Amino acid sequence: MNIIISNSSDIPIYQQLKNQIKEAILSGEIRDGELLPSIRNLANETRVSVLTTRRAYDELEAEGFIKTVHGKGSFAASGNLELLKEARLKQVEEKLIEAYNIGRAIGVSKEDMRTMMDILFEENGR
Structure with missing residues (x-):
């Protein structure tokens, strides 16, 4: 580690x-x-x-x-790993909603939001 x-x-x-x-x-x-x-x-x-x-x-x-x-x-103690992952998934959803609301407030298009996500994935090798 x-x-x-x-x-x-x-x-x-x-x-x-x-x-x-x-x-x-x-x-x-x-x-x-x-x-x-x-x-x-x-x-x-x-x-x-x-x-x-x-x-x-x-x-x-x-x-x-x-x-x-x-x-x-x-x-x-990852025996309850699915619960832990589910909690993390909920955090991701909350952050995406926050990003969506911020983007929407300033007029960012759906395509621009997708492009930003694509860039993030490309930069991080995923």
Whole structure:
């Protein structure tokens, strides 16, 4: 797992950790049941505090992305992966509605919106 922390980002460090671990689980880079680095190891690897790492892990556990077993560590818990993906799909839909409404308010055509999406996909290799 390769986590990159940006100190110049407006996104809090714990949120950057959480987002990247969540994405790794959703993409399958981290498989169901796979042992994650300990809080201390991840803190050392990313050069952030143990408290920051703990907060990221706590939030991931609260959202169902990881499960912590006392004395054994934290494991990816993608057993409810379909629910997690469905939640992400809902976020995509909400963002698309927001983009549609903004575009519509300034007169962006349907074709221009499609062209913008095509460009985004091309730029990101998908």
